[in-house]
Amino acid sequence: MLNVGLSSFADSITSAGGSALQIEWAPPAQGHQEVGRALAQLVNLPAVETANRTAFDAYQSALPVLRGVGIAGQVLPSMAERMILHSGPPIAWENMCGPMKGAIIGAILYEGWAQDTSKAEALASRGEIVFEPCHHHSAVGPMAGAISPSMPVWVVVNTTHGNQAFSNFNEGIGKALRFGANSPEVITRLKWMGQVLAPALRAGVETLGGLELKTLMAQALNMGDEVHNRNVAASSLFLKRLISALLKTRTPSADIAAVVDFIAGNDHFFLNLSMAACKAMLDAAHDVPGSSMVTAMARNGIEFGIRVSGTGRQWFTTQTPVVDGLFFPGYTVADAAPDLGDSAITETAGVGGFAMAASPAIVKFIGGTPQDAIDNTTAMTHITLGRNNAFTLPSMNFAGSPAGIDIRKVVDTGIQPIINTGIAHREAGVGQIGAGITHAPLACFTQAVSALANVVASSQ
């Protein structure tokens, strides 16, 4: 029997020869009784269980393939002319954090809508530019996630279900737009990425005839990546596939050399592809009525937000946490911006922190051991719907990585989804100052349970 409450009862039963398991109980839903009751009505509810099977199967059977390179304004659904996308849940210009504002100013300069940063800032604050989350346009972007209409984007297709997902290109570390940098060298690099990198990659991917991303990610997981905060193997595998394809295109050899140097010099180059692949898999699982599976976790530097398959477009948000971790020399947690970016889409899809066991190197960010990495992954099995058997974890006897976060399980156990993440400086433009491990705040899940219970109750 299971004992919930006074532990002496379990001891008595055991000493009387019975078998009792003590539950380490604490009031669920952070003590919100109404949510706790709503949760109880969702536990093992056939409608939710069936919906979750449907959603998880869709996620599991999704097959993200890199199809090509497009221009945001042309390929992103509902992308307007004067629109800039950002990471995380919706946020108004005046509320944005420093790095996000910096990135948006940079995007305005990149588009040529203003000639200098103060004019760009004035333009943004006059409300002449529409700001929307990447997630509302089938897209994801790391850190600030700024995507403006003329930027090149990866086009990923889930060939099982036909849905598309997009992400911008990774600029490398240091001063980069995604950290809010908008100096001339940043804009110059973005221009080069649009004019040289994008056409070369477009031609290369075309020559490859597309590239299966799921198997590449699976391979990288077996090579020590978790494809969120460590992408060394995946970037190398990608480059390995790309080089010969590039050489078969008509790209000038000087450009090929520059492109290869650029990719080879950025261990995180694959991150944006990993994110787009995850987005494609999760969008396939979205909008299943009654499902309690999380389909997005994202942060805008002010708020942390999640979306759930069974509650449609709604975001459940709360203040985003500050990440503690390891900092580059000269920086401390006091310099850190609160958690930022759409990259937690990787954890949502069962990689990143959820596949930490694949990537013991990552636990060093919290001074941990390889066993901690395994423990972190194991903890995630208790809040997920299943395992993605495509993403195997060598150190766990090739078990699949835990995937499909169930809001019910998070709220019931209080186990928070773990997220591996980079840390941006809180001031625009300084760039990445460290990396660490953080946890998705429970409040988002508590709200989501409440909302899902209402939806489920009204449909019965």
Place this chain on the structure above:
Amino acid sequence: MARASKVIRNFYRDSVSLMQLSSTFAKLPGVEQASAIMASANNVGLLQEAGLLTEPVEASPNDLLIALQGDADALDAALAAAESALKQPPPSSSGNGNSCGIHPRSIEMGLGSMVGANLALISTPGEYAAAEAFKALRLGLNVMLFSDNVELKDEIALKRFAQARDLIVMGPDCGTAIINGIPLAFANVVRRGVIGVVGASGTGLQQVTCLIDRWGSGISQAIGTGGHDLHRDVGGISMLQGLKALAADQSTSVIVLISKPPSPEVAGRVLEAADGAGKPVVVNFLGTDPARVRRANVFAAVTLEDAAAAAVALANGRKPGDGGPTRPPFSFTSPLAPEQRYIRGLYSGGTFCYEASLLLKKELGQVYSNTPVEPGDRLSDVWTSRDHTVIDLGDDLFTRGRPHPMIDHRLRNERLIKEAGDPEVAVILLDVVLGYGSHPDPAGEMVPVIQKARDLAGKAGKNLAIVGFVCGTAADPQNLSRQEAALREAGVILAESNAQAVRMATSVVLEAGVVGGRS
């Protein structure tokens, strides 16, 4: 020699795993050679060279290719077996299973670690208890709900939900149960036997099961229902379920039902079901006229003691009241002072207190209480006794902010000293409850205070009768005979049961009335 191959699209395994798989597949019945590879051009070429592939295959480097060579009849089955082996998640081992790492934090998570569990014992604060109980029921578990302060509407919803799924909710506010010989929450270690009990009162269940044990019989199951189960709006759902289960249980030959007076319609339904149980049923509805309880197959017991005695008689093939335990004659010979007229009952068990009220009223007229049988008997100040008074120290009024008096004896000890100092008091009546959940050595807590109380009375030139009983068994962790010996040594007059103790107390004050020459 035949060959067969199969492509599994977009399925990645590292090369070492693939080599292992290949050797596993080679051991399948009828297979001579086997290979599992990622279908890169190179690898496919190797297979062709090895003669495992004769036809060209359409496969990409992201696809997994299985190629087999062996008996023509066996290959299809072997391919299917190979594919299903591939898709099977790897076996759990340390570092992979749910067993390592985190302790279970929810009922669902607990079920992951203890797959065979079929009961959840819930004792969380009341405001969270209904939700936990619902989760347990939804996951297919029976529920024992120890928590109190669960709203009646929740109790009704839980019990109806459970009933529809053939599960039972014991409680809320269910303090005692013995399931398959295992005592749950506040319960005693009783011998196993043929008597099944369903009780809406925890201490009632403890009294009946302990007396059955004391008188040589045993218990098959003791099912608690919680105190509100026989409320009109709940309808006795759990008692009816318990009765039905015991009626069907082959190891139960006698059934006992215990409750405070149920609502008349619920009583009717329960008695009707009891009458049709197909086994003798003993019913103790405390305070209900036995004539209204009696049926062809239903024996009405006035007290908990009667219920236990009747059940033991029936279990031994005798008629209730025929033979059975003897009740020793009793007289208290020490003289009382003329003003010593009253009984003061200091109870830790609510049902004992209620039963004492009922029995004393019958003999002595008005008996005051904090939990009175009739509204007119309510004590205006629960901290001060008057005339004949019985106090339930387990009442919420006393337990707020402190443990139950079965665990923490301080409150009763203080009250005992106070009563002993009252010149009008003739008898102090006490219950001592053993078993799991209770204090590990109640006598140890009580004896010094009892001695002090007697000294106090002695100094005032009085004899004080301290009458009590121990509800427990020889197998209880506190040990019945050790507890009884310690109390007896301290001068406590011990009965076997509450009803006996009440009778003794009554006779003390009635006889004293004669001795003292008062009318």
